[in-house]
Amino acid sequence: MEEELTIQEVAARTGLSVHTLRYYERIGLLSAVSRATSGHRRYTADDLTWITFLQCLRATGMSIQQMLAFAELRRQGDPGVPGRLAFLEAHQQQLLEHMRELEGYLAVIxxxxxxxxxxLADEKKDTTPGQVPTSPHFSLTTQRKEESVPFYGTH
Structure with missing residues (x-):
């Protein structure tokens, strides 16, 4: 028999809260989770794999609405595969564009x-104890506004 996990065990393994897991089930991201005779939820390894994939989608910026659309395609089984492929390829392209954007921001930083x-290196060279730094770079942050990058400011 396949191992079944409680909601607390799934929460511990995934880092999601019990509330989030219940929410995902309520809105339809998780298909009806099986229940023990006591009524407690029992998650399978397949459920855990799906939840982990949902976390990946969420962490990469996918909205709950988009995740619901993907979950619906998944419920269709094999007929939904072309739609799932197109969906993930589009998401992949958005991620690649976002990564290029972030690389540009990182270069500025x-x-x-x-x-x-x-x-700082110039200030250390040009300063003796008790003196104010005389480096030409010392006033860059206040006087050389023409070097500023739009949006990022001069500081």
Whole structure:
């Protein structure tokens, strides 16, 4: 007989709250979970695999509405495979676009970090105890607005 897990065990394994698991079942993301004679939910390994996949979809920005649409395609079985494939390919493209966008943001942040390290290194070289730094970089953050990147500001 296949191992069955309680809702608390599934919550512990997935990191989802018991409330979230019940919510997912109530709205139809999880098909009717089997019940023990006591009425307590019993989750199978297949349920756990599906829940883990739902977490992946959610963590990658998929809305609950989109997840519900995908779950409906899944319930269709083999006839729903072309729709599921198209759905995931579209989601994959959105993720790739978002990753490229994030890489651009990361490059801007890396440039700022590099710039601030240079400023700090120059200040250490140009400062003796009791003196105010005289480095030409010292005033960059307040005077050289023309180097600022739109949206990210100068600081």
């Amino acid at each position: 890396e440039k700022k970090i590099q710039r601030y390290r240079i400023i």
